Every structure is written in C-alpha cells, then in structure tokens.
Amino acid sequence: MTRTLLTNARLIDPEADAIIEGALVLEAGKIAEILVQSADLSEDHLTDTNRIDCGGAFLAPGIIDIGVKVGEPGERHKESYKTAGLAAAAGGVTTIVTRPDTLPAIDTPEVMNFIRERAEDDCPVNVLPMAALTKGRAGREMTEIGFLMDAGAVGFTDCDRVVTDTKVLARAMTYARSLGALVMGHPQEPGLSQGAAVTSGKFATLRGLPGVSPMAERMGLDRDIALIEMTGVKYHADQITTARALPALERAKRNGFDITAGTSMHHLTLNELDVADYRTFFKVKPPLRSEDDRQAVIEAIRTGLIDVIGSFHTPQDEESKRLPYEEAAAGAVGLETMLPVLLRLYHAGELDLPTLFRALSLNPAKRLGLPAGRLAKGAPADLVLFDADKPLILDRFKLRSKSKNSPFDGARLQGRVLGTWVAGQRIFTA
Template sequence: MKIHIKNGHVVDPFNGIDRIADVFIAAGRIAAVGYEPAGFQANSVIDANGLVVCPGLVDLAARLREPGFEYKATLDSEMAAAAAGGVTSLACPPDTDPPLDEPGLVQMLKYRARHPNFAHVFPIGALTVKLAGERLTEMAELAEAGCVAFGQANTAVLDTQVLLRAFQYAATFDFPVWLQAQDPYLARAGVAHDGEVAARLGLTGIPVAAETVALATILQLARETGARVHINRISSRIGLEMIVSARAAGIAATCDVGVHYLHLCENDVGYFDPHARLDPPLRAQSDRDALRQGLADGSIDALCSDHAPVDDDVKQVPFAEAEPGATGLELLLPLTLKWASEMKLPLSRALPRITSDAARILGVPAGTLSVGSAADICVFDPQATLRISRETLKSQGKNTPFIGYELAGRVRYTLIDGHLAYDGSWD
C-alpha cells in the first residue's frame, strides 16, 4: 500500500520541517517527505490542502480500562477515541484490575491491542505487586513482555525503604520509574485544592505540600540511586520549581502535565461540578499559569491527556463522592492548540510536547516523520472547530469539564503504520 499525502502543511519539529510539502508512504513507513521517490505509484492520495500533517500524537497517560473495568470503557471504544484524536501511540498506566503486575497480563493486553486501527500500546508495568507498595514486581520479565517503564498509577509507595529498593532495582536495568507525586496522608479524604474555593464550598482540601513532600522523597531517592524518574501530572508551581532545581543538580528527572491543568483551575469546580473532580486536584490560577509557562519553556517535558474514562453513575453523585477522572484522548490535540494559541507558540514549538518529546520520555521511536520510521501520522484542520458534546465523543467515558466548549483543531485522518485508522474527512 502506497499513500501520497499532498499539499499539506507538514510540521515535523524533530526534523525541523515546517512547510508545505508532500509525504510519501510505502509499506507502512515514511518513504519520503518533500520529494517524490523515483517510481512511486500511489494506491491512494490524500489531499491535505489547508491541513496540517504532523506525526501521530504520543499520549503518556491513557487508561484503556482493560482488564477489569470494562463497564467504564473497552479497548474498542478507547482505541476508536484515540484514532479520532490523532493519537497513534499511548502509554497505559498499570491501574487495571488486576493491575499490570504479571507478564501474562501485559502480553494479553499487547495481544488484544494488535489491530490495524489501534494505536500502539506501551504498558507501564506495576512497580510493586498489586500496586500495594510492598513487594517488587518482576520488572525484567515485565519489560520483556512489553512494559516500557514502571509506576504506581495514582497510588503511592508508603514505605520509603521499598521505594528506595524499587528505584535501585529499576536502575539496575535502567528502567524508568514513573510516579505521581502525592503524599497519601496529606491528601487523605481530600477532594479539591486546599485554597479559597475549598474553603468556600466546604470541601476537604489537598494542600500543595501533598505534592512537594512526595516530590522531595522521590527526587532524593532518585539522587541516591541514580534511577531515572518521570513525574506524572505535576500540579503546582512549587512542585515544578523543585523538579527544575533537581534537574539542575544533576538528578535525572522529567515530568509531564495533564491537559486539563493548562486550562482549568480551582475556580472551575464552580457549583460543585463533578467533572472538575480530578486527581491531582485543579489548583490555583497561579499554579495553572506556571504550568502553562513551564510547558512552553520546556521545564515540563510533555503534555498528556490523562485520559480516565469513568461511567456516569460515579459522576452523578455529590462532588466529594464522585470518582476523579475525565475523558481526554479526543481533546488532547484541540486543547494543545488552544494552549499554543493563547501562549502565542507556533505549531513547531507546541507539537513536540505531544509528539517527539513524549516519545523521548517513553523511549520509543515515535513522534517524528523521519524517513524509514513507522507511518504514524495525524492530519488535522487547525481552523475547523467542534463543539464538544457527549455525542461527538467516541470514548465510552462521556465526562469532561470541556463539554460545551467550542474548540479548534479537528482531526481529518489518522494513519497508523501507514494504515488509515480514522477518516474524519466527512465530518
């Protein structure tokens, strides 16, 4: 199968390409960008006139809910959402049921995800058995089964000695450790940022110290062990400052931020909107501003959808009882574009955060249009807008604080390994 994508505005930041050019695909790989290879006979031509052609998006946190939570979402529904969102590679956290702590589970997930329309799945293995924070998992075996890193999803390892050992063991094989920084004691019973809005609404607060105290532990153990750590979903300005100074001190630490945290803050809880119940909590406006800036200047390495589809039953309850999480795969691109336009960043500076930078964190060859690499491509219309509604979302999770928003950036085509996985050209 040979595909010719013509007249598109190619933005491939990794290779410094930002111009109108044609892309040629053969045998599932990028054959050429900008010139037609000799004797190229396209089986199919995609007219990308007026559209942006960029590497398929790489999402560092997308819960597929399989195995165990099929009533929330299934591989089929979430992979349809990924393709519709232009996401061609994704990392899934280990918080399935059972958690991804055994090679057999990882193999099964990889096997089930093998479908031409499905994004490449990179499982994050559990760092400890059952995510319980007591015993180490068989990390090397899990890596052979397909895990690219090890983490605890949204749970913490309480016992700092276990955490130290986990870092040492991961460092033995140079496996990255991915952790969310939140001290479970300081966050206990908390449902919102410990600030003015929580005070007003009478919600139990989660102080910024829940993040910074956990970060201090993680960063110091990383220093001690030389483990490569990646902090998921940083939420506060002070937390970000800690990571920046740790990095300056030679600690191998990277971090990402969830797309909600760039656009929303504690005020968006409004009148107890359960859609704004997220983990970590939406923090103060000053935190949001620092995260927006940090992502722009590279202090934050990557942006993720933090896709967490939840069913309606657990959202149509009082705020504090609602399950945290929001659907995100289909919003990653438009919300990235919204951030870029508000920060006055060109696509060439914004898109790396959801393509090549994210792929670098994952340690996989994705997020570029380099000749010879897999033809994972997103073709989108940067001007076309979409009003987000339950009906437009392909994810089984219909809950997002952005319902009703009109957002620019509609995916027209998604190609995975040179296969047309999504065709939104008629929408």
C-alpha cells in the same frame, strides 16, 4: 509496492521547531521521503502512488499519550481496548501508553500477556502497557520487574497510589536501575492529600470542600528526587501541576538526574474555579489548581522544563460521577478531545504548534526510546492531519469512548482531526 503521497500540507517538525509547506511519501509503514516544496514532486512520486491532497491542513507526528486508563481487565464497562482505540484514532493519538491501575492490577507476566493480546486483537493504534511497581499496587513488595519487561512492560508505576514505605520504593528503584527500567511516579505527599477533593484556598473554603495544599506535590517530588539521586533510576513524574514544584524539578535536571516530567491537558486549560457549583466532571487527580499555577505550567512547557503533555484519560461511568463532589470519582476522558482542547493554547498565543507537538509526540517518544514522534526519513508513518481552525461544539455523547465524563461538554473549540495514520495505514477519516 504502493506508496502514499500526502501533498499540500503544512508539516509540523517538532525537532526542527518549524512549520514548512511540503509533502510526505509513505512506504512500507515508514516515511520514505520529505518533499519541502511541490516543485520537488516528480513523475516517480506519482507512479503507483495513492495521492491525498491535504488541503493546506497541518500534518504532524501522531500523539503518544502516556498514562491512559483502559478498563481491561475488570472495568470493561467503562472502557475497552476497542473503544479506547477508536477514541484515540479520532483524536490523532497513534500510541497509547496504558496504566496498570486495573482490576486486578497489571502486576504479573500473565496479566501483561492478556493485555497485549487483547490490544493486538481490538485496538487500531499502538499500545504500550506499563506494569505496577509493587504487587497489587499495595506498596509492600516490588513486582518481578525483569519478567514484566520481558513480557512487554515499558515502564513501572503504582499510579496515584503513592508508595509510602520509602525503603520499598528505594529497593524497587535500585532494581529498576539495574535493568534500565523507567519508573513513573505520582508526586504527592499521601498524608496531606488523603481525602482531598480540591486545592486548598479561598475557593475550597467558600465551597466547604476538603482541600490539599500545593506543597503536597512539592513534598512528594522532593522525596522522589532524593531517591533518584540515591539510586540513579530513570524517572518520570506523571503530573507536575503547581508552581511550587517547578524549582525542585529544575534543580534536579540541572544536577544531571535522569528525570522527566509531564502534565495533563486539564491542568493546562482549566483552573480551580471551573469546579463552580460542584461540577463533578471537573474533578480530576491532582485537583485543578489556581490560575497562577496554570500559567506557570504553561511557561514550563514553553521552556521545556516540563517535557510531556498527556490526556490522563480516565473513564468513569455516570453512577460514579453523579454523586456529591467529595464522593464522586476523579478523572475525565481525554483521548478524543486532547488536541482540540490544547489548541486553545495555540489560538491564545500561549504555545506554538512545534512546541505543542514536542510535548505531545517527540518528547514522549524520546523518553520511551521510540523511533516515532518525528517527521524524518525512516521514521514510522504515525501521523495526524488536522484543521486547527475548524470550529466545533463538543457533544460528549458523540465521543467514541464508552464513558462520557468530559469536562468540556458543550465547550466551543477550534480544531478537528481530519485523518490519522498508523504505520502508513489510515485508521481514521473525518
């Protein structure tokens, strides 16, 4: 069987918290060997082997992106599985965990089967779909969690539609706990956050925009933590973006609750002032926070309090963004831009690369029970090769996504993906 040998690479090992110079041997879709030094190469490694010189670039586990929006069914004009897959491959994302906020919502096994078949036919990267927690994401009646798990759902969430009926949510969590299902919540107090466009404060007042207090996130998380304690469910908070929510998260982990948390690339690299003069491409959900919040979230990633970083890829068409700020749709694309954008934190000395890939690859894999996300013998050969120092000016019109709503259009970045492998097959070459 033909093997692939990736030599002259700087291997990022998030498990060992290390970067080492070495090589990988790929065979049968898995990592067959890890060679720490070139001296370990033998004639056996060069026989029937496709040899690729990485030129000293970084080689890391492929990114596992939790919370990706794809427009199928219902909004294929915004993003299809084909275009999302191409964007993911170009961004070093080897697995996308998709959201169920489609039209209709992914709340039945039939819709789930449609999604899986479409993804298998069109998408070059791994696709793991989540299903809605309640029917129609309406918060009134829970979905058939067991049947949806049988159909391939890896988690359950109503996305940004917070379930306001606590009894319904408690029942759904209890049932999910009995099946070992993962529930993903959006920590937000819905009454306070309704109609908000930005985070409340001096900037919101000066711009005359409706704001939401950071306490809304804390209040939403407090309620969910109480229900986790009551039901014992496996829970993942999709986005923690404020300093005020972090003590509650720390206490829940210290108390032994089965809880993990994520944050977005945008909340790690932007703040509320980036909205400037009503720039709607910077409108995301939750809204961008203060610089103090941004720094607190970076520190939470560094210490491991926040486990996962995601793109929260949300494609929107031009018509929904070219509106007054209050009326414009929230969300930004991020599959293709996430790695170069997050490398800002590396170049600024705020996060090292093993820590970054622990949040991008290893921790998402652990939460979902996947063997991926690590450089280890026998692990899936899902990999990203990148030059961390390669400069680029981002042009949103060159993005592979159907929608081009990126807040980083025209930004000067450092970092370019050179190659992406899924199950040992190269699916992207720069």
